Amino acid sequence: MPTPLHLAVALDGAGWHPAAWREPDARPTELLTPGYWVDLVTEAERGLLDLVTFEDAFALQSGDRWAPDERTDQVRGRLDAVQVAARVAPLTRSIGLVPTAVVTHTEPFHLSKAIATLDFVSTGRAGVRVRVGALPAEAAHIGRRQLPDLRELDPADPVAQAGLRELFDEAADWVEVLRRLWDSWEDGAEVRDVATGRFVDVGKLHYVDFAGPHFSVRGPSITPRPPQGQPLVAALAHQAVPYELVGRSADLGFVTPTDAADAARILAEIRTAQAAAGRAEETVHVLGDLVVFLDEDEATARSRKDRLDERAGSEYTSDAAVFVGTPSGLADLVADWTQAGLSGLRLRPATLPHDLRQVTTALVPELQRRGLFRTAYEASTLRGLLGLPRPANRYAAV
């Protein structure tokens, strides 16, 4: 029986709270070392989690949502997420690895082969979270284009909405190219036929011939079809236009509901977008994002958050809801949100490794006691863990 509940953890720096790096167990001088990431992902794998995500951007972290700041009291500097995932892959066995890729400023051809290769080096555990890079600073780092200014974005402002739509349409094209390139080699294209001297059957290699307003790509990929056929495509969405991207392009959406009712409302929007894209029959998993401060008793968790907030100089807020409490309280919330139709949650540990350990050593056992979560990995690929089939190749003659 496939597990009904899926759990992910979002890894970023020393944790999602800006003062996380000052916690006693934090390793702030090791954030750029491979050992740090191996330890975190290994811990997540001990907890039998479905997947971890790795955050990324084409700009330095900033306390300001839209512009660089000059703060010296928070973690700054990071590594390319795809490579971090690849570095961890040979040292783990079962957990899904989902790095972030910035679609606005990268070549879909490069990322297609990178994620396919991540799938090879992890033998079938790769995904990618596509992220629109709307920050003006990111655009200035690449210097190739001017972006619409979304800073003053008012959902009612048609100009800003059009700019947002353009970026997300481009993201959808980008995913389309990614997927076509993954299919551009049929399974079994490598024939090694000594009699004819042919290494590949060119009948099983396909041009993708994509042409859109922002780029065109001829194909085929230089990398053969990866083990999962199609690695997992994920996206974070907060409002209508990104929901449509999830509905039309993704296998997995991350959303930020405030409660179970909100989750149900968001889910309905995504299902509508999914149906409009003609994908009603496909499984698109949706996980609720939640920042978590977890301790054995609620008072400890709350005082830990207060201490962190005090050190940061302001109360922590996030685009996602914030949970402060016990693993068993969180188990209640998980049950509640999944009742509302979510496939599970993506937890953002406020501090690392503390809140991750609370997830693996307390939340997971609690969910297992309630019969809600797996007690062993039941599949060797990420698609397998999520109960998703290995897709047929769109180019294969039936």
Add this chain to the structure above:
Amino acid sequence: MTKQVHKQVHLAAHFPGVNNTTVWSDPAAGSHIEFESFRRFAQAAERGKFDFMFLAEGLRLREQNGAIYDLDVVGRPDTFTVLAAVAAVTEHLGLAGTINSTFNEPYEVAREFATLDHLSGGRAAWNVVTSWDAFTGENFRRGGFLPQDQRYERARTFLATAMELLDSWRGDEIVADKETGEFLRTPTPGRFAHSDAHFDISGQFDVPRSPQGRPVVFQAGDSDEGREFAASGADAIFSRHGTKEAGQAFYADVKGRLAKYGRTPEELLILPAATFVVADTDAEAAELAAEVRKQQVSGQTALRKLEEVWNRDLSGYDPDGPLPEVDPLVGENTVAKGRASVRMNRDPLAVAVAWREQAEAKGLSIRELMIEVSSRQNFIGSPATVADQIDDLVQSDASDGFILVPHITPGGLDVFVDTVVPLLQERGVHRTDYTGTTLRDHLGLAPLGGTA
């Protein structure tokens, strides 16, 4: 130039790629794409205390006569991704990736190499190339718009810009003092601004300084322009001059260019690519080498290689028969796309004349001729013979070492590592263990440290 007695031999391993020297039809040949192959190959190189492992790049599947070329190995993984994974299963081995400067941006390439250097503890190297054709450009946003002179100009400024970004963090900015709450010593590390004909970029680089500061820089160019480019700033040259005479000429030429950039000969290593066939005895090796050449040039491959020069469909010819009487077609539209030979055979009529003469003089069929003019192993012999040859070439300044390209993936390196390396170690010309941790250490290059 002062000549050192007993120069150390630098050894590196090129994971064989998509050309007909890689023999896939041999029962010993494995996957060229599964990670297990890269793991095994890299670990063999590390067992042999090699300096680094090397990956080439090709961003479009090759075509001939409008069809994807199907006779050689086709397909390869993404460079950064596979090297980051290899970093997990090796400890010392350098990781060299070929990355072009035409279909990338300095910010992304700088952050990829800085990341790889962090994730490998200082083992990254960048072989800077300029992808040259519109054919490849069809896979990218940027397209295929850059004419040759601009490509080199872009390459130069690309490299310089990437280095500016890599140098934008000095290396001492991260304090991470939990008590005081000071994470950064300065509010604006990584700040940069660069504006020229190719790039107009500014901001803050987001990857702090890596163990080596910058990746080791390789240059593969052979033209006068390429040699000058290398002399002015590269740490090593990947050359194709593996014989004594050509090697010595190239070596003297390139090392002679260093002084005008204020550099010493030790600051630029010359490392030709080299193939090898090693067996118990010289006779067995010679026999095996002939066998390998036949595997490398099948009848089908011989005809297709001839087509690359003839620029015509020759599939009706008998590979065991004589060369075509018709002349090559001369024109812009070459029959082979995405292959280096398109550039090498610039005067196909002259090539045809020379080949006809050669075939007639020796009575060679198409296939025999193609075996003669294409695949040739640099080192053939018993372990002692091969160790002799390599040591001699290095001591006589034909090179500083070799980048070995086995013809079998992934196990083809094993025989060299297990039989030739110990002999070089006995002679005291190859390390018996790593003495440093970074690739710069292995190559004997001075550490860069932070910038002032």
